[in-house]
Amino acid sequence: xxxxxxxxxxxxxxxxxxxxxxxxxxxxxxxxxxxxxxxxxxxxxxxxxxxxxxxxxxxxxxxxxxxxxxxxxxxxxxxxxxxxxxxxxxxxxxxxxxxxxxxxxxxxxxxxxxxxxxxxxxxxxxxxxxxxxxxxxxxxxxxxxxxxxxxxxxxxxxxxxxxxxxxxxxxxxxxxxxxxxxxxxxxxx
Amino acid sequence: xxxxxxxxxxxxxxxxxxxxxxxxxxxxxxxxxxxxxxxxxxxxxxxxxxxxxxxxxxxxxxxxxxxxxxxxxxxxxxxxxxxxxxxxxxxxxxxxxxxxxxxxxxxxxxxxxxxxxxxxxxxxxxxxxxxxxxxxxxxxxxxxxxxxxxxxxxxxxxxxxxxxxxxxxxxxxxxxxxxxxxxxxxxxxxxxxxxxxxxxxxxxxxxxxxxxxxxxxxxxxxxxxxxxxxxxxxxxxxxxxxxxxxxxxxxxxxxxxxxxxxxxxxxxxxxxxxxxxxxxxxxxxxxxxxxxxxxxxxxxxxxxxxxxxxxxxxxxxxxxxxxxxxxxxxxxxxxxxxxxxxxxxxxxxxxxxxxxxxxxxxxxxxxxxxxxxxxxxxxxxxxxxxxxxxxxxxxxxxxxxxxxxxxxxxxxxxxxxxxxxxxxxxxxxxxxxxxxx
Numbered sequence: 001x002x003x004x005x006x007x008x009x010x011x012x013x014x015x016x017x018x019x020x021x022x023x024x025x026x027x028x029x030x031x032x033x034x035x036x037x038x039x040x041x042x043x044x045x046x047x048x049x050x051x052x053x054x055x056x057x058x059x060x061x062x063x064x065x066x067x068x069x070x071x072x073x074x075x076x077x078x079x080x081x082x083x084x085x086x087x088x089x090x091x092x093x094x095x096x097x098x099x100x101x102x103x104x105x106x107x108x109x110x111x112x113x114x115x116x117x118x119x120x121x122x123x124x125x126x127x128x129x130x131x132x133x134x135x136x137x138x139x140x141x142x143x144x145x146x147x148x149x150x151x152x153x154x155x156x157x158x159x160x161x162x163x164x165x166x167x168x169x170x171x172x173x174x175x176x177x178x179x180x181x182x183x184x185x186x187x188x189x
Numbered sequence: 190x191x192x193x194x195x196x197x198x199x200x201x202x203x204x205x206x207x208x209x210x211x212x213x214x215x216x217x218x219x220x221x222x223x224x225x226x227x228x229x230x231x232x233x234x235x236x237x238x239x240x241x242x243x244x245x246x247x248x249x250x251x252x253x254x255x256x257x258x259x260x261x262x263x264x265x266x267x268x269x270x271x272x273x274x275x276x277x278x279x280x281x282x283x284x285x286x287x288x289x290x291x292x293x294x295x296x297x298x299x300x301x302x303x304x305x306x307x308x309x310x311x312x313x314x315x316x317x318x319x320x321x322x323x324x325x326x327x328x329x330x331x332x333x334x335x336x337x338x339x340x341x342x343x344x345x346x347x348x349x350x351x352x353x354x355x356x357x358x359x360x361x362x363x364x365x366x367x368x369x370x371x372x373x374x375x376x377x378x379x380x381x382x383x384x385x386x387x388x389x390x391x392x393x394x395x396x397x398x399x400x401x402x403x404x405x406x407x408x409x410x411x412x413x414x415x416x417x418x419x420x421x422x423x424x425x426x427x428x429x430x431x432x433x434x435x436x437x438x439x440x441x442x443x444x445x446x447x448x449x450x451x452x453x454x455x456x457x458x459x460x461x462x463x464x465x466x467x468x469x470x471x472x473x474x475x476x477x478x479x480x481x482x483x484x485x486x487x488x489x490x491x492x493x494x495x496x497x498x499x500x501x502x503x504x505x506x507x508x509x510x511x512x513x514x515x516x517x518x519x520x521x522x523x524x525x526x527x528x529x530x531x532x533x534x535x536x537x538x539x540x541x542x543x544x545x546x547x548x549x550x551x552x553x554x555x556x557x558x559x560x561x562x563x564x565x566x567x568x569x570x571x572x573x574x575x576x577x578x579x580x581x582x583x584x585x586x587x588x589x590x591x592x593x594x595x596x597x598x599x600x601x602x603x604x605x606x607x608x609x610x611x612x613x614x615x616x617x618x619x620x621x622x623x624x625x626x
Contacts, residue, residue, distance in 0.1 A: 089503060089525075125568060126548055127527035127541055128395050128615065129440040129453065130497055130504050132409075132416060133460040133481040136437055140459075159415050160437060164393035171568070171589050 060111075067107045072186060078103045082184040084142065085177060088123070091137035093145060101142060104184055105149025112152055115187040118142050120160040121167075123176035132162030142182045157187070225601070226262040227347065229255060230289045233266060234307070235274030235296030243297060245332040247307065247339070251293065253380060254340035254354040257595065258579060259602025261347075264289055276310045276319060284314045291320075291347055293339075304328050307335060311343055320346045333382060353575040354379055357619040358582060359387075359397045359406055360593060364611035373611075374408060376423060379575075379618070381593070381606045387423050395615060400443045403619040407431070407441035407450060418452055420467075432465065440484050444491050451475070451485035451494055451511075462496050464511060475509060476516065486529045495519065495529040495538065506540060520553060522560045528571060532578040537598065539563075539572040539581055550583050550596065563600040571615045582616040 059069045071077040082104075084097040093101065108114055120135030120142075139158040146156055168175035231252040236243050252263035266272075270283040274296040284292050295309030304326055311321040321342055327335040334355060341352030358381075362373045372394045377384035388394065392411040399406060406421045418432035418441045432438040436455035443450055450465045454472075462476040462485045476482040481499040488495065493510045500507075504527040507516040520526040525543035532539070535555070542551035547567040553560050566585045573582045578598060585594040587605060591612035596603045 126525060126543070127484060127497065127504065127570060129484045130481065130499075130527045132395075132437055132439050133453070133455070133483045133499075136455055136460065137481065158436070161393070161411065162395070162416075164395065164411065169589075171586070 062110050062112060064106050065110050067103075067110060069111055071107065079107055084182050084184075086138055086180040086182075088125075088176070088180065089134065091134060091141045093141050098145070101145040102149060105146040105151055108146060108155060109150035112155065113189075115155045115157065115189075116146070116151075117157040117159060117185040117187055119183040119185055120158070121165060121179055121181050121183070122163045123179040124163045124166065124171070125176065128162055128164075132160050132164075135160030135162045138180075138182050142184070226256075226260055227291065228264060228289050229261045229291045229343075229347075230264040230269060230284060230287075230293070231255070232269060232272050232274070232292070232294045234294075234309070237298070240299055243332075244329050245336060247295070247297065247332065247336045248293075250333060250336035250380070251340045251343065254337060254352075255343065257380070257602075257604060258344065258352075259597030259599070260344075260579075275308070276312065276322075279312065281312075281314055281317045289314050291343075293343060295339075300326070305332060305335075307339070309339055311346055333378065337378065337380075350579065351577045351621070353577040353579065353618075353621070356576055356621060357403065358573075358593075358616055359399065359619065360584075360613055360616040361394050361397060361408075362611045362613050363393075363591075374406065374421070387426070388421065388428075396440055397615060397617050398442045399617055399619045401445055401447040401620055401623075403622040407443065409439050409441070418450075420450075431467075436460075437483075442485055442487060444487050445489055446491055451487060453483040453485070462494060462509075475511060475513065478516075484528055486531050488531060489533060489535040495531060497527045497529065506538065519555070522551070522553075526551075530572045530574055530581070532574050532598070533576060534578055537574075537578070539574065541570050541572070550581060552581075552598070561600060563596045563598075564594070564603065566594070569594070571617075573616055573618045575618050576621045582618050584614045584616060 067077065067079060071079050074080065078100065081100050084093065084100060087094065108116055118139040120139030122131035122134045136158065139160060143156050143158055147153060166179040167181065168178040231248045233248045255261035256263050264287065268287055270287065271280065273279045273294050275294060279292065279294065292312045292314050293309060295307055298306045300306050306324060306326050308324045310319055312319055323342065325335055325338065337355035340354040344350065344352030356379055357376055358379055359374065359376045362375055364371045369391065372390045372392065373386045374388040374394055374397060375384050375386050390410060390412055395409045397406050397408040404422060404424055406423060408419055408421065409416050410419055413433065416437055416439050417430055418438045419428050420431050421428040431450065432452060432454065434454050434456040437453055437460050440453040441450050448467055450467055452463055452465060453460050454463050459479060461474060461478065461482050464473045464475055475494060476496065478498065478500050482496055484497040485494045493508055495506055495508050497504045498507050503524045505518055506520040506526050506529050507518050509516040519538065520540065523543055526540045528541040530539040538553045538555055540551055541548050542562060544562060548569055549562050549566060550564040550569050550572045551560060551562045563581065564583065568586045569583050571584045580595050580597050582593060582595050585592055585605065591614045593606040593613050593616050594603065595606065
């Protein structure tokens with residue numbers, strides 16, 4: 001949905017530019033504005049295909065550029081996975097999450113205006129303050145992987161919530177495993 | 190009644206007025222009773238019932254206080270052969286027969302103006318001798334505190350140790366309503382009564398810690414989307430952010446002289462222990478280690494800190510001079526020891542200890558190196574010493590509910606203080622308030 005809107009914005013800009021150019025060419029008719037008015041509904045854009053090609057500008061993107069900027073909104077993109085889990089009392093990244101983190105690292109390296117927040121969490125067992133520190137260690141382990149992909153350090157925020165915000169309130173192994181995690185949260189601009 | 194308490198109650202009234210604090214009492218249940226407790230009789234205090242109902246059942250409050258200490262067994266009222274209200278009416282053989290060693294009697298009167306006067310006497314039954322005799326006065330709303338004051342007098346007369354019944358505790362509660370959780374910082378009497386909310390928040394609160402004058406709490410709040418340390422003056426209802434550096438700001442604890450705050454900061458990359466001078470606001474880094482260092486606890490002399498460190502791979506307790514120096518490892522039992530609490534005499538070190546996957550409260554005697562596990566829960570945490578060192582308060586689980594529990598320092602008596610609403614966590618016992626004249 002957002003990408004459609006974005007394309008529409010691009011379109012409007014292109015049309016406006018065209019109009020500007022056309023203006024210098026001597027078009028004076030007032031009803032040109034009204035014609036634009038007609039284009040204002042989305043469906044008319046989608047269906048209209050009479051010899052008109054609408055082409056977006058390329059986004060600014062630094063290599064590797066493996067993902068489009070809009071990939072974050074795509075539920076089928078690998079970037080839709082934003083949770084990684086840890087073993088008890090450990091902050092090492094388990095091998096199965098390496099690829100997930102590398103993907104996010106590549107995305108963030110490609111779009112240096114995008115900022116991410118890494119939220120570290122722990123399960124409820126043991127000391128709350130030790131768990132607060134453990135949550136930070138976990139988030140920092142994730143940060144390290146992102147840095148290796150070329151993400152600018154200032155684009156990574158780290159915060160720990162310790163055991164204070166569990167995903168699962170249960171008191172069993174499955175619940176605890178869900179709660180020992182780092183959440184990757186893209187900051188709103 | 191001390192000026193302190195009157196001031197406290199006045200402020201409480203204000204809190205209650207504007208916050209509509211929930212006054213949910215704790216239910217106390219003895220889960221493990223000591224067999225060697227001293228039998229004592231607290232005779233129901235005399236009261237002229239034509240005057241109406243006494244707002245507080247003073248003798249019951251006293252009996253429950255003394256039982257909670259683990260050192261006394263209060264004789265049930267229906268086993269008493271007589272109910273005297275003053276020394277001259279006591280027939281000591283009535284009490285020797287049922288095995289009572291000490292006996293407290295008293296009576297309550299309303300004074301002109303509405304205040305109460307309580308006369309009470311404590312006797313050694315075997316010697317037929319009076320140990321204590323007092324006439325005390327209180328406003329109606331202070332009667333409960335007066336009962337705790339009497340408990341303290343009895344405790345001191347018989348054990349020789351100062352009683353800690355007339356002190357306070359603070360703790361955090363989390364109350365879920367639908368998807369939202371409300372966090373509250375509460376202050377209550379040591380028996381769980383008079384619970385008052387001093388702060389409510391939609392964001393987690395943790396690690397409350399009392400100032401040595403028992404007038405302020407330091408704690409961690411997530412209200413600004415990161416752990417941040419606040420100092421909160423509970424009588425003035427005012428608070429101040431004291432540490433909001435990048436990263437962790439946690440585990441605040443006041444120095445014994447009240448001038449400094451030890452805390453955990455990760456501003457230099459990973460969690461280390463710092464000391465903040467509250468006057469100059471100058472920070473001093475105490476530990477420098479690649480691993481987690483957190484949960485500082487002051488030794489009573491204020492010259493060294495005990496803390497939790499992950500430098501050996503898992504959490505263990507260490508001791509370090511405040512002015513810097515080498516950290517000395519103190520715990521070697523098992524592979525998880527955290528949350529240190531030091532007894533007021535500096536001799537006993539309480540902690541959370543993991544044994545076979547269960548987290549329990551243990552105590553290490555720093556002189557004899559004797560290590561004892563005191564509790565039998567599976568997620569016991571946050572031990573806090575009573576200011577006289579006789580008991581430990583801690584957080585435990587009952588079903589899937591967080592509750593408060595207390596254990597006598599010898600491990601002989603345990604009780605659960607069940608809360609009626611929400612999950613209750615991180616109890617911290619206030620120090621004795623300094624005498625103010």
